[in-house]
Amino acid sequence: ETVMTQSPATLSVSPGETVTLSCRASQSVGSNLAWYQQKPGQAPRLLIYSASTRATGIPAHFSGSGSETEFTLTISSLQSEDFAIYYCQQYSNWPPGYTFGQGTKLEIK
Amino acid sequence: QVQLVESGGGVVQPGKSLRLSCAASGFSFSSYGMHWVRQAPGKGLEWVATIWYDGSNEYYADSVRGRLTISRDNSKNTLYLQMNNVRGGDTATYYCAGTYDSSGYGWFDPWGQGTLVTVSS
Numbered sequence: 001e002t003v004m005t006q007s008p009a010t011l012s013v014s015p016g017e018t019v020t021l022s023c024r025a026s027q028s029v030g031s032n033l034a035w036y037q038q039k040p041g042q043a044p045r046l047l048i049y050s051a052s053t054r055a056t057g058i059p060a061h062f063s064g065s066g067s068e069t070e071f072t073l074t075i076s077s078l079q080s081e082d083f084a085i086y087y088c089q090q091y092s093n094w095p096p097g098y099t100f101g102q103g104t105k106l107e108i109k
Numbered sequence: 110q111v112q113l114v115e116s117g118g119g120v121v122q123p124g125k126s127l128r129l130s131c132a133a134s135g136f137s138f139s140s141y142g143m144h145w146v147r148q149a150p151g152k153g154l155e156w157v158a159t160i161w162y163d164g165s166n167e168y169y170a171d172s173v174r175g176r177l178t179i180s181r182d183n184s185k186n187t188l189y190l191q192m193n194n195v196r197g198g199d200t201a202t203y204y205c206a207g208t209y210d211s212s213g214y215g216w217f218d219p220w221g222q223g224t225l226v227t228v229s230s
Contacts, residue, residue: 043223049216
């Protein structure tokens with residue numbers, strides 16, 4: 001099973017700042033990685049797929065990069081609505097299964 | 110608009126059964142691979158199961174194989190999760206999600222709003 005490790009677990013930042021969230025895979029997943037945003041009481045929402053492609057309707061201040069085992073999600077000029085939990089997910093080593101990272105919580109400083 | 114609406118959650122006793130449903134609308138359900146993903150209270154996301162567009166193949170997480178069964182009825186645009194012999198570790202919000210690829214390979218979009226299953230005596 002491919003283990004996805006996200007860091008940090010929690011990030012305290014101020015609106016307007018730029019942040020970088022990290023996701024590491026235990027083995028290569030190529031570019032087969034997605035990022036999701038989840039706000040309290042809501043379902044996850046797809047942000048990025050294929051490591052760097054923004055999903056439909058996702059603002060340009062979200063960007064993804066990386067390949068193989070190291071990936072990042074960068075959020076520029078943080079807005080109040082961006083404070084949420086972010087998950088990465090690999091879909092490379094399939095089947096047998098998909099795996100998610102444990103999440104990074106972005107909170108207001 | 111694209112929509113997935115789960116139902117069927119509730120409180121169930123350990124060892125009992127429950128069936129979740131997910132009604133799809135606004136997209137070509139019968140051509141999408143479909144999934145169930147769960148999230149225990151205060152925890153992260155855990156993939157549970159995947160089914161091909163035509164129901165011909167199913168895949169399960171080790172933690173649920175043999176107890177949970179994914180199925181679909183394309184004539185009703187509905188996805189199901191039959192939960193048998195439930196245990197405390199099954200307590201979670203269950204989300205259905207779709208993948209454009211008919212085999213279910215790829216990223217998950219769209220997602221339903223989730224239905225909460227609580228296993229308790």
